[in-house]
Amino acid sequence: MRIAVFVDWENLGRDVIHVQDSCQEFKSAFDYNKCSHVMTLIHAFLNPDEKLYRVFFYTATPLSIDGKKESKRLAGFSGYLKNHQEAFFKMKQRSDQIKKFITEISFEKFVALRLGSLQLRGVNHNGLDVIQKQVDILLGLDIACGL
Secondary structure (H helix, E strand, O other), X not given: OEEEEEXXXXXXXXXXXXXXXXXXXXHHHOOOOOHHHHHHHHHHOOOOOOEEXXXXXXXXXXXXXXXXXXXXXXXXXXXXXXXXXXXHHXXXXXXXXXXXXXXXXXXXXXXXXXXXXXXXXXXXXXXXXEEEEOHHHHHHHHHHOOO
């Protein structure tokens, strides 16, 4: 039997972090930003009589905040960046890590990568308000088309 696997990377990441918070052994053994770890996890769910047809992998390209212009919708963005240099630096590192992961996963055998985007909605009391766009519709279209 040939199996297609649909992976929403953001949701997988949240689930992995939740499990890692309660299991230190798993935290040190699994990195969901490592392509080989993610592929091993996916293969672990296959039964011996199942063959992998394709892994449809859904994620978003990192948010590009360089050169963002101030607007009414993004009021306070420039001030946020000035006042939160450490957070900005961590976000830049995370962005580089995501770009590397996306490149690596795109070359994996049986993987079909589907990329949405992240959009900055503004700044709130928790920091930047970022939303993921297009990923759910891409996943829905692939399921509806029977891929």
